[in-house]
Amino acid sequence: MKEMLEKTVEYALKLGADYADIRVEKVATREITACKGIIEKAVSGVDSGAAMRVLVNGAWGYASTSSITLESLKESFERAVKMARVNSEKLPEHERIKLADVKNVEDTVRIKVRKSLNAMDISEKISFILEVDKVIRDHSPKIVSTDIRYGDMVGKKILLTSEGTFIVMDVSRAYISMTAIAKEGARIQSYRTRIGGKGGFEKIERGDPVSEAKRAASKAVEMLKAKPAPSGRFTVIADPLHIGVFAHEALGHACEADLVTSGQSIVAGKLGEQIGSEVVTIYDDSTVDFWGSEKYDDEGVPTRKRVLIENGILKEYITNRESAAKLGVEPNGGGRAMNYNYAPIVRMSNTYVAPGDYSFEELIEDIKYGIYVKDSRGGQVDPAMGTFQFNAQEAYLIEKGEITTPLLDVSLSGLTLETLKNIDAVGKDLKLSIGFCGKGGQYVPVGTGGPHVRIKEVVVGGMR
């Protein structure tokens, strides 16, 4: 394989490319869904293909193909070079792309797997899924429906660059999301939990799926009593899963260097400035043993722990080779691609708020009237304005330092730079959660998390 890939990259250089790389992938996926004791979907399949990328006079050209033969790869490189030439003709001189220098790497990255996802029979996965489905339904007669989704992917990724990097990496991830739907009279509530990891099926087993299934069921039933949330500005306590979405959506995206260099980020030009309160430290760490980590990014750059904010001071951005060159810094391994059909762009890995020293009781005791938000179905942000929205899957009123009434679906909104300054206390716990992040049509696995955090003056989008 390596020899064939080298030939194609040499061919691209001969066609006039100044830089060329090729990524070859073969990934088997399985997806199983169940609802109320019935398997609704069971799918297995294989995707394989190659992505070609070239730089001609500082302009990118891309092509991809699902046919991995020497002839087809060469033909794809021809297309990529042609696209780059078209692009290059109209590019102003100061916008020509340079890549930050990196050391060449030759490496093979294996993932430790105890229970291989490929070796495990699909019938075993099906009975596991039916088991957690039953756990949810058995919890209460109020549970009227379930939605269980299991997915795994196993395969290999190869990267070869014209500079001499050659990396072979294992792919092995599995996840399950379990939704319980409860009903009482005309009221319906749903609650979702998810677990998963990088590795084999043991990553799901270690997440204790049965007790997570029970938790989903009991939360769905509990939220049937939820009342409409008040609307306006409140002091909010965010749990680890909710603050993780904040760290990811509100700050993480703004720290993506492609947005910074193209004038689309509120934190552009603010390195070294105090942008948050002194209790705020936020990392994006691709080196922890978690869902969103990779040893190398899809440009072959070793990843590391990035300190986005330390004690409120903006320390660094997440970069790929292109944006690192523009900023004059060393790339930190942020170039990720969803699959061979896409080019790597700047992405996060596992983004979380670092723990502080407050206990949960200390965080909550002085709040006369506030909101406690837990977990999230996701959120959205406009990085240029710093306006964010994120949903809370579970919320409660806080009255005189006590958690009281559960609240119906509610979301928070704010402006990133104001909110970072309004964080006034950080808890000492830490928890991370798995998820997928979408950007430019590409979905990649990311982790998010943190401790419990107290934020002042957050807009709560309630109904009353």
Place this chain on the structure above:
Amino acid sequence: MRVLDACKKAVKYAEQLGVDECEAFASYYKVTNIEIEKMHIKSAYTRSIGGIGVRVVKDRKVGFSYTNTVRMRNIKKAVEDALSIANTRKPDERWKNLPSPERYPVVRKLYDKGVKSLESDRLVEMALEMIDTAKDVNKKVASMSGSVVAGYSVKAIVNSQGIECIDRGTVIGGGLYVISRDGGDVGVGYDFDVKRTLREFDHIEPSKSASEISMKHLGKRKIEGGKMTIVLHPFAVADLLSNIFAPEIQGDRAYKKQTPYADRIGEKVASGKLTIIDDGTYSGGYASAKFDAEGVPTKRTVIISRGRLMNFIYNSYWANVVGKESTGNAVRKTALGNDYSVEPTVGISNLIVKPSKYSLDEMISDIKNGLYCITLLGSHTANPETGTFSVVAYVAFKIENGEIAYPVKQAMIAGKLPELLLKNVDVVGSEVRMVYNVITPHISFRNVTVSC
């Protein structure tokens, strides 16, 4: 016609293996994408995606598998994998059969060879024209991002009941997100156009409009929250309808009681001002086609007629479960373009809100205190089971005494969509926009909670 051949081979091989029924769906997409960043073109690429998905049925047990190549060896393996999955499952007592051949409707403006043969040079030119247009309109443009995309697709379906169909389509779209700056103040605006034919596509007008919105969005002010009338731009209407309403009218969800509309056919569930139709045959519609994702003819299905709930949408499986006919709403949902890799489920084709006779100016002129919301943040986090949403109106303008007054710094709107559609509809506008597969005018709602 490689995709049709691949399907025939797959079905034939499955029949040799002794399955009761088999369906093969093959698709091929070619997409050329020019990306705009800052004030120039960031990248240009073409992408080809294709593959085949195979569904087999044996003793009422269903299995599905796929491959992204059309080599016979891989197709055979996909058929074998689908069969082995089927064998691990229990018989599905609800299974009846795959759909049978029927006459397909004539649907116009789905394919344009002008789009298919568009050279990347022309697309680059269009992208540059978009950038220049945005810069000409507004001197405060600081940055932008956007793209021009031209796509060609061909899809084929063959099943053992005798369906054998193939169709091709094109789509061309262009969108621009413009950022304006004035000192520390930032304004943003977004607009786009998407069409099936080149003649109908306009990349200039949305570039102008995005730039204008971003300029008008400078000078935002804080406002007081409270109950007020909100006017939703077609972008905002489409966002809420596709994320909340679309799943709620699915026949499978209605059967499983996962929607507030379950068991309510014939009842008044919305304002008498609302008529909403699902139409897969809409001429030039983003999601229009002759047949759906399992080869059933597309149809026009009235969902809400003057406030009354008339129908849910079905694919053939769920239609069989409830003893109705498929409404031609089988879709293969995927965010990635590789639709061959997923089994057909139920989903909207084009959702059409019937326009009324009021222009936007007329809608606004009656409002003393209100909010005009162009784009929303976070509709995807709404809860379709309950219809509750809590979103940011992030490009929004205050309406005062019948006029658009100034842009708003921060505002959230929240509610239960089914209740809003029933009790709060004020006016349905007259000018429709095709926002991908939702075709809708402006709609205004009274008495909505705005949080600031």
